[in-house]
Amino acid sequence: MPRVLYLIALENVLDNAIFENQVRRMLAAVHRAGGARVTLLVLLPWLEVTRRGVYSNFRRHREALAALKESLAADGIELVLRRSFVPSAFFNMRTRLLRWFVLSSLPAFLAQVRRTRPDIVHCRYYYAARLALAARKMSGVAYKVIFDLRTLLPEQGLVNGQWSEQSGPFKAWKALERRMLHAADRVVSVSPAMTAHVCGENPGLTVETIPNFVDLERFRPDEGLRNSLRTELGIGGRCVLVFCGTLGGRYPAARIAECVGVFFSIFGPDSFFLLLSPSDDKRIAPLALSLQESGLHRGLDWECVGVNTESVPRYLNAADWSLLALADFRTSETFLPLKFSEYLALGLPILVHPANTELVRLTAELGVGEALEATRDPEELHRSLERRRDSLRAACLRTAREGFGLSAFAERYSAIYGELANHAPAKAE
Numbered sequence: 001m002p003r004v005l006y007l008i009a010l011e012n013v014l015d016n017a018i019f020e021n022q023v024r025r026m027l028a029a030v031h032r033a034g035g036a037r038v039t040l041l042v043l044l045p046w047l048e049v050t051r052r053g054v055y056s057n058f059r060r061h062r063e064a065l066a067a068l069k070e071s072l073a074a075d076g077i078e079l080v081l082r083r084s085f086v087p088s089a090f091f092n093m094r095t096r097l098l099r100w101f102v103l104s105s106l107p108a109f110l111a112q113v114r115r116t117r118p119d120i121v122h123c124r125y126y127y128a129a130r131l132a133l134a135a136r137k138m139s140g141v142a143y144k145v146i147f148d149l150r151t152l153l154p155e156q157g158l159v160n161g162q163w164s165e166q167s168g169p170f171k172a173w174k175a176l177e178r179r180m181l182h183a184a185d186r187v188v189s190v191s192p193a194m195t196a197h198v199c200g201e202n203p204g205l206t207v208e209t210i211p212n213f214v215d216l217e218r219f220r221p222d223e224g225l226r227n228s229l230r231t232e233l234g235i236g237g238r239c240v241l242v243f244c245g246t247l248g249g250r251y252p253a254a255r256i257a258e259c260v261g262v263f264f265s266i267f268g269p270d271s272f273f274l275l276l277s278p279s280d281d282k283r284i285a286p287l288a289l290s291l292q293e294s295g296l297h298r299g300l301d302w303e304c305v306g307v308n309t310e311s312v313p314r315y316l317n318a319a320d321w322s323l324l325a326l327a328d329f330r331t332s333e334t335f336l337p338l339k340f341s342e343y344l345a346l347g348l349p350i351l352v353h354p355a356n357t358e359l360v361r362l363t364a365e366l367g368v369g370e371a372l373e374a375t376r377d378p379e380e381l382h383r384s385l386e387r388r389r390d391s392l393r394a395a396c397l398r399t400a401r402e403g404f405g406l407s408a409f410a411e412r413y414s415a416i417y418g419e420l421a422n423h424a425p426a427k428a429e
Helices: 017-032 062-074 095-116 125-139 153-159 168-183 192-201 223-233 253-270 281-293 309-316 338-345 357-366 378-403 406-422
Strands: 003-009 037-045 047-050 053-056 078-084 120-124 144-148 186-189 207-209 239-244 271-276 302-305 321-324 350-352 369-371
Touching (some): 003 017, 003 095, 017 309, 037 095, 095 125, 095 168, 186 192, 223 309, 253 271, 253 350, 309 338, 321 338, 338 378
Parallel strands (some): 144 186
16 A cells, blocks of 8 residues: 655645645545555644734644544544744745745654655645655655645746746746656646646646545535525525635635626526625625625625535535636636535536636536626526526536546545556656
């Protein structure tokens, strides 16, 4: 059985939907299937520096981290937590701090390599991959490296306004990215568009496409739950549009509000917008203001429910339609959010902003949704959506089952681990 060291660096692992659904549940499924023996190494920032002050993750979250370690052990996964000496709020993709992160994290990482003697180090995102590749080169220890991209970091810096395409940091990250992609033994992306982008920039590179998948046992329609939730929320027989996620960044308030406005123009006064979000009042305020300016009032036309990771499947059952509206940035056209597969699994047709051309293309190709075109006649769009509602719902459920189920991708990861563990040698640096 392959020995896998799964490496996460500078990411939150507590009440985090991505971690719970894309890491924990996947690794547990791999373990149950006998696909690998897994150690999960998390390099957690020792200090967090926020607007509310400075605190230690290992002190503030001591009990939660201990509980996570215990529950992972029940899934057959060993969790090892180590301090990273880079405050996450200050890391901010700076290449100089990346070097410090690698050098300061080498002892903890190599100690785990010596202890577990992994065949494979599976790296989430650039920071983890940079550490694993650098350690392999410096130590000469032979293990295979999987570089799980998640999103495109150099382009994300353009989105955040940290650099321009002509700037030194962007060029440095692109050069480093290229070396890392070719040094890794396997590269994984989250969407066909991301795979095409990466391969277009790196001719000859092979990239595996594994989208953000969904646990179909947890995310499934439940008519009884739907009815009780709609009573609990006071939305009865109204036509409900749901958006689930943290506001800001990829999910801008103005664009979400624009889509909600179009939805209300289509389905009329019986419409209701349900926002499922852990965002605080400060993040919600811009959306609330935009909705109010459109004549939509909280408590009457829309409501926000603060949800944790475990409660998301429950509340999604209350909706009829789902919403995806991404900001305009280069990575948005290569990024397929986790909520895409979760909406599909609940049979919620996906309504998207027309400017998000890749989402428009994908939903049309799969037959699972429609663009909320403000320029289209609302009555015509209403007739189209109502006529296709059942077929869209059926297509969502079928697509989730055939193309996004957790079990299928746990099997694929098990196969990848087996392939890499049986192939020699590891790539030369």
